[in-house]
Amino acid sequence: MATVQHNFDSYIDLLINNPLFEGVTHQSMISLVENCKLKRLIKGTPCIGKEKTHYNFYFITNGKVKVFNLNNSDKQFTLFILSKNDVFDVFTLINNQQHNVCYDVLQDLDVLVISIDALRDWLKKNPLTLNCFFRYTIKKFELLESHILDLGTNNLTARLANLLLQHYNVENHQIEGINDLTHDELAQLIGTSRAVFNHHIQEFKKAGIIHVSRKHIEILNLLLLTELSQTEDPFI
Template sequence: MSYLYKWILFLPQVFVFVKSGSCMWSKRKQIKLIASLRGNKLLKDLPQEDLLKLLSEMEEVVWPKHTCNINKDRTFYYFHFLVSGRLKVYQIEQNTGREFTFFLLGNTDAFDILCLLDGYEHNVYYEAIDRVVLLSLPMERMKIWVSNHPGVNKNLLPYMSNQMRILEEYASNVTLVDISTRLARLILSNINKESRELELINDLSNEELANLIGSTRAVVNRHLQEFKNDGIISLGRQKVEIKDIDLLLLKANKNGASAP
């Protein structure tokens, strides 16, 4: 996606508010949304009754694919749980268009945790990689839920700890590790432990992969071709499949990376 085209997508009309309050949803839809909330990393310990109460305070919001949010009011005044789709959290250098991607959020994630905890505006942008469906509620209401439900409060710490580890690993890799190893570690960290399939990044463009490891599209493309020639992966149309995880580990194990 070109820099100019991406900025065209920074428009205020990207949000589609579907419904608000559990009484507005069919029973079947309620069951689906409750299942999604139950799978969220922050809400996994809440009982069914509390999940239903929480859902009654929420609105369903849709972000169309490839749309970007620079309206920080939506992330400062509202807390969001991902129901489906992937969301990129990133920063951009406006003079050059260069990007750095902090995280890719999926359907077990929530945001913005920093706004929830410290009450300050978070200077990042969000882009919908897919069509993204969110369940949102006012930030002040979410703070009350955290205060009144120790289980949610308890889950915040490991969630934040995991995000800090991701950033710490990136800082270490970009300073100490060559790009081939960074790419191998990125792929390895996104392999499902049970299915051994590549998830979350499997269909990203080379440019998006580059933004995750501090590189460029051309360099990432070259290393992916090397991985393919070495029998580590196969490449389809914007799709990466793992062929030999042991060889991938050899690429990534300079500092003791382990198999998923």
């Protein structure tokens, strides 16, 4: 029994700083985590199938996973990069329908897994938490809306600049969330190939805008980067 309680407490520790559970009592958190299991998904393992997300809900406590769509030609369109304190899949949770997306583990992923039905029952008993889930979903839709607008209206230089600015933390002057992704993954985020992405990265370096090392991009000239996010492509 002591071991079980220890697991519950450790699970609560993993979720306690997640904004989804703002204001939730300790007792309610216990009733949630007693239905959870901690799993690790290793980078390079097969994608998480949409069938699994139809029955289970995932709270990310560490790592990264890509959410993407495939067309009939197997071309990918990256929707989101999910990381710590993100969840999937809210679409299935709310609509009780299978969400036609794919998941690919980019970094070893630690997740707390709960059955969809168990989470729905818990939310019925903790209805105020639904507001947090709705706020989370709205933020993701706003991000997706911005992403689609960027792809549809901006040139590649502006899209690259916007990607870097979107993930730039003004407090610590670091790029967060995408800084350890491969150039292939970054290229997919702005709708281009790795070769074209690399060309623009090199042009940004030559212009003194960024410094690039292995899976790390540092912004050197924030003002010029901001200007490039709003102008026609000078690197074509």
